Amino acid sequence: MKWLVKSFVRLLFRVFYRVEVKGLENYHAVDQSKQPLLIVANHVSLLDGPLIDLFVPGETTFMVGMNHAKKWYGKFVLYFGKFFTVDLHSPYAAKHMIAELKKGKQCMIFPEGRISTTGSLMKVYEGTAMVADKTHAAILPVHIRGAELSKLSYLNGRFYGFIQQFWFPKITLTILPAKNINPPARLKGHSRHHSLKENIYTLMRDLAYYGSVEEKSLFKALVKAKQVYHAKEICVEDINDQSLSLKKLVMASKVLGRQLHRVLGDEKRVGLMLPNVTGMPATFFALQAYGYIPSMMNFTAGLKAMKSACETAELRTIVTSRKFVDAFGLQPLIDEMEGVRFVYLEEVRADIGVIGKLTGLLSRTKSLPGYKKDPNSEAVVLFTSGSEGMPKGVVLSHTNLISNIEQISAMLTLLPGERLFNALPTFHSFGLTAGLIWPILKGARVFLYPSPLHYAVVPEMVYQTNARLMFGTDTFFNGYARKANPYDFYSVRAMVAGAERLRPETRQLYAEKFHTPIYEGYGVTETTPVLAVNTPVAFKNGSVGQLVPAVEYRIAEVPGIAEGGLLQVKGPNIMLGYLMPDEPGVLQPPVDGWHDTGDIVHVDEDGYVWIKGRAKRFAKIGGEMVSLTAVESYINQASPTGHHVVVSVPDSRKGEKLVLVTDDCELSRSTITDAAKEQQVADIMIPKTIILVEKIPVSGTGKTNYLEVQKIAEHHFGV
Secondary structure: OHHHHHHHHHHHHHHHHOOEEEOHHHHHOOOOOOOOEEEEEOOOEOOHHHHHHHHOOOOEEEEEEHHHHOOHHHHHHHOOOEEEEEOOOOOOHHHHHHHHHHOOOEEEEOOOOOOOOOOOOOOOOOHHHHHHHHHOOEEEEEEEEOHHHEOOEOOOOOHHHOOOOEOOOOOEEEEOOOEOOOOOOOOOHHHHHHHHHHHHHHHHHHHHHHOOOOOOOHHHHHHHHHHHOOOOOEEEEEOOOOEEEHHHHHHHHHHHHHHHHHHHOOOOEEEEOOOOOOHHHHHHHHHHHOOOEEEEOOOOOOHHHHHHHHHHHOOOEEEEOHHHHHHOOOHHHHHHOOOOEEEEHHHHHHOOOHHHHHHHHHOOHHHOOOOOOOOOOEEEEEEOOOOOOOOOEEEEEHHHHHHHHHHHHHHOOOOOOOEEEEOOOOOOHHHHHHHHHHHHHOOOEEEEOOOOOOOOHHHHHHHHHOOOEEEEOHHHHHHHHHHOOOOOOOOOOEEEEOOOOOOHHHHHHHHHHOOOOEEEEEEOHHHOOEEEEOEOOEOOOOOOOEEOOOOEEEEEOOOOOOOOEEEEEEOOOOOOEEEEOOEEEEEEOOEOOEEEEEEEEEEOOOOEEEEEEEHHHEEEEOOEEEEHHHHHHHHHHHOOOOOEEEEEEEEOOOEEEEEEEEOOOOOOHHHHHHHHHHHOOOHHHOOOEEEEOOOOOEOOOOOEOHHHHHHHHHHHHOO
8 A cells, every 4th residue: 555655646746846866877886785775865855755765766764853753744754664763863863773774774864964944055964974984885875956945945934035935846866876985094083083074074065066067058057047946036136226037137138149149140259348237147148148158358457458358369349338338438448449349238229129029039049059059168258367467368168157156056055036245347257157147047136236346335235235145355355344334244144255365364354343254265267266165064264165076186296395286176167278369269278177276285184275375476585485475474464454465576696585565654674574573484584675555456356466566576676
C-alpha cells in the first residue's frame, strides 16, 4: 500500500513541481558493497526530505529531529520513508547515524541541521563530516534548486516581507559525484575536527555552484529569470524614479534591440557609454538580444584612453545618450573622437513607431540571435584601468559571466526582491557583474546611482532606499564615512569591498561608527571579476577570503619573496583573452587557460588568500625586495584619514628608493619614522622623501592611478 501511495505522490510532484533529476549516473557509480553511502543536501524547504526520498534511488534512512517528528507535516512525510528520531542538539546524535551506516544502510543528513531562512548556505555542523570519517562513507552531494521559492520554504516574512514565493515552482535535483573526506592523518583532536568542518563546508558551498550553473547566453539567462521569478516585480530602479521589471526589461531588449540592429547592421563589437540609470541595462540587454558585444566605455579615462580603447576593440560605433553627454560635459571629448560614430538613444527611440513596437514585442524571443548564441562566445569587452599603461581590452564570454554570478551566489546571500545599492560604474567589472547582472538574474532589485564620488549623497540614498547590500572600494567607503550619519546604513546587512586593498582602519571605522561589517573580496577584470571573498560564515580579518568554487590556483615563485608568490588561476570565469593596443582586434587567450593575476599572495591551510602586493609594486633596495603595499600599511596606521601612495624611483647607490606621495599636510618624516619603529619595520622600508599633493590621482573606478602618481614622483626628481 505504501508503495502505491509513494508512486502516486511522486507523480504529483512531477506534475506540479516539474521535478527534474540530473546526475543519476553519479549515484549508480557508487559501489555500496564496498562502502556505505551518506547523502547530503542543502535544506531550503519542507519539501526537501520527500524530494530525496522520492527521486534519489535506493532506500534511504533519515535522521530526523524529535521536534519535527511530532508535527503534522513531519508525521505525513515520515509515513513514506525510513527514519530514526534524535535530539539534534545532543552530542550523541551522530552515533545513531554511525550505527545505521555501519549496518550498510543508505543514510541522509542535512548538514545545516535546519531549513535555511536565506535560501543560501547557512551554518554547517561538523557532525556530518565526523559521521563520514568514522564510517569511511562515500558522501553523495545533492543540490535542491527551486524549492526555496515555494510557499513551503521559511523565507516568507523575512527582510521586510518582500520575498517572492510560488505555490508550485519548478524544482531541480542535481546529484554530483560522490566524495570521500580524508583529513591528514597528522591532525588530532580540535585540529582534526576543524579540518572535517572545513571539508564539509567547502563541499556544500561548491554544491551550491555546481547545482546551479548552466550553459546559456546572457539574454537567455534574462528570459529564464523572468520565468523563474515574479516577472512584474521591479528589478532595476534609478535616481530619476525610473524602474523596470523583468518583463519590461525583456520587452525593452526586444524592441530597442530591433531598432539598434537596424542602425548597427553587421557590426560586431559596439561601444556602450552610459551612466548608472535604467537605460544602461535596457541598452545592454538590447545589444545582447541581437548578438552584439557591448564594449563598456570608461568615459572618465580621458580622450587618449578612449581613443586607444576604440582602436584596440575595433569599434566603429558608440551608443550613448544626449542627456548623459550634456549632464557630464562630454561633448568636447566626443568632438575629438574622430572616426567613431555616436548613436544617441533619444534618436533611436524616436524612430521606433507603433509598428516597430508591435513587431518587436511579437517577435519570438527564442528565435533572437542573442538567445541562441554560443555560451562560449564573446559577451562583453571591458578595459583595464590603464593605471599602469594603456588600457587592454578584456574579452569575457557568456560562460564567464554566468559562471561568476553563480560563484558569487555560492558565497553570498541575495534573496529574490532584496535591494542592492550600486554606485559602481558598469565599465568596471565589479560594477557590471556583481552590481548589475547578478541582482537582475537572481530576481533581486538593484538601485543604480550614477556616481560613487557623491560622498554626501550616496549614504543618504542608501538610507532612503533601505538597501540591504552595498558594494564599494576602500577609497569610496572612506569618503562615505566622512559624510554619513551614523544611522544612514541601518538597513545594510553587508558591505563588500573590492578593487583595492581594504585598510583595517576602514573596517574598524565602519564597525564602530555604523555597526556594519565590510567583507573584503578580491578579483581582477580578467576573472569577471570575483576570485575570492570573505563571507559571514567564513572570514578572516585581513584576508580577502576563500577562492570561489571551481577555481584552481597555483603559486609561482618570485625571487626575493620569502612567503607567497605570484597567483595564477584557472576556471570557468577566466577571460577568453586580451585585445592588446599594439594588435587591435586580435584575441590573445590565456596560455593553457591559466591567468597570471600579477599579485603576490599567500594561501593559508584553510584556503584563505592573503594579498602581499602587486608584483609591480615591489622595489628592490640594496638587493632586498620591499613591498610598497606593506610600507603604505604602517603609514596608514599613523595617518588613517589620509590617502598615501608609496612608489619607487631609481637610485644610483641602492638601485631604487622609496617616495611617499600623500594628501595629508600634517604628516611629517618624524611621524613616519616613529610609526616604523612602533611597527618594528626595517629602515629600508622608510620613505626618505615625502611629496605633498592636494589630491591623489584616482581612476573612475576608485582605484589609485599609480601611473599618474609615479609621474608625480619622477617629475619631482627630474627623472
